[in-house]
Amino acid sequence: MGEYNLQVSIDQDSGFCFGVVYAIDMAEEILEEQGYLYCLGDIVHNDEEVERLKAKGLRIIDHEELKGLHNEKVLIRAHGEAPDTYRTALENNIMLIDASCPVVLKLQHRIKTSHDAKENILIFGKHGHAEVIGLQGQTNGDALVFQDIAELDNAELPQQITLYSQTTKSTDKFYAIKNELINRGYEVKANDTICRQVSNRDKDLHNFVVNFNKIVFVSGKKSSNGKVLFEVCKKYNPNTYFISSASELTADMFMPGDTIGIAGATSTPMWLMLDVKAALEVF
Numbered sequence: 639m640g641e642y643n644l645q646v647s648i649d650q651d652s653g654f655c656f657g658v659v660y661a662i663d664m665a666e667e668i669l670e671e672q673g674y675l676y677c678l679g680d681i682v683h684n685d686e687e688v689e690r691l692k693a694k695g696l697r698i699i700d701h702e703e704l705k706g707l708h709n710e711k712v713l714i715r716a717h718g719e720a721p722d723t724y725r726t727a728l729e730n731n732i733m734l735i736d737a738s739c740p741v742v743l744k745l746q747h748r749i750k751t752s753h754d755a756k757e758n759i760l761i762f763g764k765h766g767h768a769e770v771i772g773l774q775g776q777t778n779g780d781a782l783v784f785q786d787i788a789e790l791d792n793a794e795l796p797q798q799i800t801l802y803s804q805t806t807k808s809t810d811k812f813y814a815i816k817n818e819l820i821n822r823g824y825e826v827k828a829n830d831t832i833c834r835q836v837s838n839r840d841k842d843l844h845n846f847v848v849n850f851n852k853i854v855f856v857s858g859k860k861s862s863n864g865k866v867l868f869e870v871c872k873k874y875n876p877n878t879y880f881i882s883s884a885s886e887l888t889a890d891m892f893m894p895g896d897t898i899g900i901a902g903a904t905s906t907p908m909w910l911m912l913d914v915k916a917a918l919e920v921f
């Protein structure tokens with residue numbers, strides 16, 4: 639225990655969601671057998687975990703590199719992929735190890751069914767995000783993706799709209815968008831497709847963060863789920879810090895005797911939160 643005598647607890651519900659656990663387990667199993675494995679995109683939005691797996695032989699590639707690859711195994715991560723990727727794999731004799739999260743696969747399927755039924759699809763999601771590219775791919779690119787209602791201000795929308803959401807978006811924002819579209823006079827068929835592993839986390843985190851003087855929220859900077867959950871922490875405990883690794887902690891963030899809660903995104907590994915706890919305890 640350091641001079642500051644910080645009282646540190648980790649939120650036991652923070653950390654990987656089942657989709658990510660499933661993808662990492664699958665990767666580790668093949669890495670054990672084969673010594674290396676290609677993975678299309680970062681397996682999780684967490685650099686530390688990616689580095690750990692790279693050291694075991696994980697080779698991260700992008701879509702361009704996939705086109706140049708033949709006769710290999712390639713892992714598809716939890717975010718899922720657009721149909722184009724499956725076509726490339728077939729052409730190049732690539733065996734896909736499909737770790738797409740079942741929740742994402744189900745959403746892809748629903749969007750495809752809506753598209754086949756000629757519905758006008760709007761997807762509330764982050765531009766360029768892998769999951770969103772996979773979702774839009776189900777519609778041959780016909781679905782309109784937006785991440786902010788203001789993007790729709792000048793868009794010419796049809797009278798009937800089918801609304802979907804990326805799985806990691808905030809439920810509050812989703813329903814606010816639905817209501818705004820109805821107020822603007824559209825007929826909206828809204829499909830709340832936000833993953834409950836994420837939306838339930840809001841309530842649990844709220845109950846956790848109010849118990850501490852300060853919160854250290856650990857997440858990769860690229861994680862959209864991390865951004866959402868960080869905002870939840872900050873809302874209920876304004877003394878919340880966002881860090882990606884223990885090295886970002888500095889003594890001036892804390893006061894002697896502070897009680898500190900550590901929480902993380904669904905892409906934050908438990909070992910990283912344990913590292914942060916150990917670092918805090920030596921202040």
Ligand code: SF4
Nearest residue numbers: 655657716739741833
């Ligand atoms: S957040 Fe939900 S949808 Fe996304 S990978 Fe995890 S379990 Fe699957």
